[in-house]
Amino acid sequence: MRLADLLVGYEWKSMSGRDFLDTDILGITADSRQVEPGFLFAALSGAQVDGTTFIPDAIAAGATALLVSLEAYKDGLAGDIDPAISLVPDRNPRRRYAKMVGRFYQPQPDHIAAVTGTNGKSSVVEFARQLWQACGQTAASFGTLGLVAPGREESGNLTTPDPADLHKTLNELAEKGVSHVAVEASSHGLDQFRLDGVEVNIAAFTNLSRDHLDYHATMDEYFQAKQRLFTEVLDRDGVAIINADDAKGDELSAEVAKRRTQILNYGYGASDIVLKKAEPLPDGQRLSLTVLGKHAELTLPLIGGFQSMNALCALGIVLADGADQTKAITGLEDLAGVRGRLELAARHTNGAAIYVDYAHTPDALDHVLTALRPHTDNKLKVVFGCGGDRDQGKRPEMGEIAARLADDVIVTDDNPRTEDAASIRAEIMPACPAALEIGDRKEAIFAAVNGLGEGDLLVIAGKGHEQGQIIGEDVLPFDDVEIARQAVEGGRV
Secondary structure (H helix, E strand, C coil): CEHHHHCCCCCHHHHCCCCCCCCECCEEECCHHHCCCCEEEECCECCCCEHHHHHHHHHHCCCCEEEEEHHHHHCCHHHHCCCCCEEEEECCHHHHHHHHHHHHCCCCCCEEEEEECCCCHHHHHHHHHHHHHHCCCCEEEEECCEEEECCEEECCCCCCCCHHHHHHHHHHHHHCCCCEEEEECCHHHHHCCCCCCCCCCEEEECCCCCCCCCCCCCHHHHHHHHHHHHHHHCCCCCEEEEECCCCCHHHHHHHHHHCCCEEEEEECCCCCEEEEEEEEECCEEEEEEEECCEEEEEEECCCCHHHHHHHHHHHHHHHHCCCCHHHHHHHHCCCCCCCCCCEEEEECCCCCEEEEECCCCHHHHHHHHHHHHHHCCCCEEEEECCCCCCCCCHHHHHHHHHHHHCCEEEECCCCCECCCHHHHHHHHHHHCCCCEECCCHHHHHHHHHHCCCCCCEEEEECCCCCCEEEECCEEEECCHHHHHHHHHCCCCC
């Protein structure tokens, strides 16, 4: 592909002074280790690494074009680069990179929905995939849990991957006939412009609560990052799906309305997809809805009020895409839960249920415990911890929530990373002084399971689908679900 075809709207003459638009580009990457002859290398700067330091490596590997920041260009970078190499300076190289990658990997699936919010993204994209499938579409979901598509399942580790990886996957799906894709849009990914080359025609907002303040300076900056999905990434002719019950729902709706973009809202306070009533059942809930003016009654095979909201968000996505309303609503009754999201891991021999959930923020822990209380005949118990090298302010908040909403609490380790695990627990314990402190996570789970009585319910929170425990720089194999099952089967710590 010609470089000119990747630079639509780029005022190259006034910025670079080089005639390079006929350069053939055979690949594009921001990782110098992946550069091959004929590639364009994007020398992006991050919090820890300056991509310009890898330019010599990229050139040695055969790069024929470089994307750099305008600042680096003005600082004299051009004088150090062989004139035969095309040099593309840009005021916002991250956004330019995403746009270029989007043009390089074509086509994309015709229908792309992006979902953002503090909690619920993984469930919503997977529920949307299932509902699209129920309506006869060939669909995929992509995010924290990896990729799920017809004949293809791959685990993942990033909510929103690098633009090149994201677009390569979208292109592969399109080539395989996948027409509908739901992707997660993290605040990090939006802030770093990773989705700016994606042709998003539906954008959904689940909720906003405290998280990632180790990255975003304030909650307002956190919200502004998520808002970019609706004000800059979403096609103006697209549809925004917004949680009417969230405190930020009205503010986001007002911003979307300025673009004259269509809005569908959902929730108890919504006008489009209205949740009239949710009645807890042993293994699900009975929902009473008004969907675009029509009444509907159904049984959702998922427990927890927040799961009903996630399901309605997914319903909004497929309806915005033109799905048959009856088929879409019927599809809600066949939804399968998502790995590590209120997953029933095991049952004690006395019948007590053990759930595993990814809840690792104050709001998520609050929602999980609140959701499980109606399904608890006796005591509600929780095992949780807080991650290291992350927002410290949420640690006492989560301790207070656990103490207030659960009957028994065990505070344990959850990916301490390079922090001292005991110090992390020490920041939690004052907020829940009656809790039992057991640092070893496996030992904590065994203790909780062995202490279950008839009618009790245990939730192991924080790691969900994760398959490892991060201690220092090492990732040690660890699966909450597997450990819970071992404890039920009578294994030893």
